[in-house]
Amino acid sequence: MTGALAGLRSNRALTPAEHSGVHGPLPDLGPGDLIAAADAAGLTGRGGAGFPTARKLAAVASRSGAKVVVANGVEAEPMSAKDLVLLTRTPHLVLDGLRVAASAVGAREAIVCVPAQARRPVAGALAERDDLGRLRTRLAVVPQRYLAGEETALLQHLDGGPLKPTFTPPRPFERRRPALLQNVETLAQLAQLARGRAGTRLATASI
Numbered sequence: 001m002t003g004a005l006a007g008l009r010s011n012r013a014l015t016p017a018e019h020s021g022v023h024g025p026l027p028d029l030g031p032g033d034l035i036a037a038a039d040a041a042g043l044t045g046r047g048g049a050g051f052p053t054a055r056k057l058a059a060v061a062s063r064s065g066a067k068v069v070v071a072n073g074v075e076a077e078p079m080s081a082k083d084l085v086l087l088t089r090t091p092h093l094v095l096d097g098l099r100v101a102a103s104a105v106g107a108r109e110a111i112v113c114v115p116a117q118a119r120r121p122v123a124g125a126l127a128e129r130d131d132l133g134r135l136r137t138r139l140a141v142v143p144q145r146y147l148a149g150e151e152t153a154l155l156q157h158l159d160g161g162p163l164k165p166t167f168t169p170p171r172p173f174e175r176r177r178p179a180l181l182q183n184v185e186t187l188a189q190l191a192q193l194a195r196g197r198a199g200t201r202l203a204t205a206s207i
Helices: 016-023 033-041 053-061 082-089 091-105 116-128 151-158 184-194
Strands: 068-072 109-114 136-141 179-183
Touching: 016 091, 033 053, 033 091, 033 184, 053 091, 053 179, 053 184, 068 091, 068 151, 068 184, 082 091, 082 116, 082 184, 091 109, 091 116, 091 179, 091 184, 109 116, 109 151, 116 136, 151 179, 179 184
Parallel strands: 068 109, 068 179, 109 136
Antiparallel strands: none
């Protein structure tokens, strides 16, 4: 098996050593390198909207002020398990993507949003990381309900509001604290691109 699911274990998350053995070290990229790689690969968001990832990264990178990267692992699609598989079996690949995305946009804060069943493996993976440096990262458990993973609904929930979409500006990157929201599969793909590899899109169901 290749790509994001390489080396997958059937009943547990990959350890840091196993993850490194499968995927190799995460290189340090220069400013703009990840955005250029995402653009060249034609990577689009894996959360459903299909928006070009490079444009999203560039929009947040161009903003001033304190920025935050949000890893969105709250699936709302019926019968879809791809995000849960990534979070519970290969969380370090998602965290790699979080790290390189934060570096690309100049963010110092990150939030990993997960359903309750992914809390333990992701919390364990975060505790195992010593390379996130100044990226302050916290875990947020989000109710898994219809539209919970929609960008504006998730941001509103993280700000203490109702878990409902909003349809008025500002858009996430236009907020006072510009926010980059990426589906966890997109982050896994960014981690692959950072290593010079193009991943394959995961099936949305029956994983």
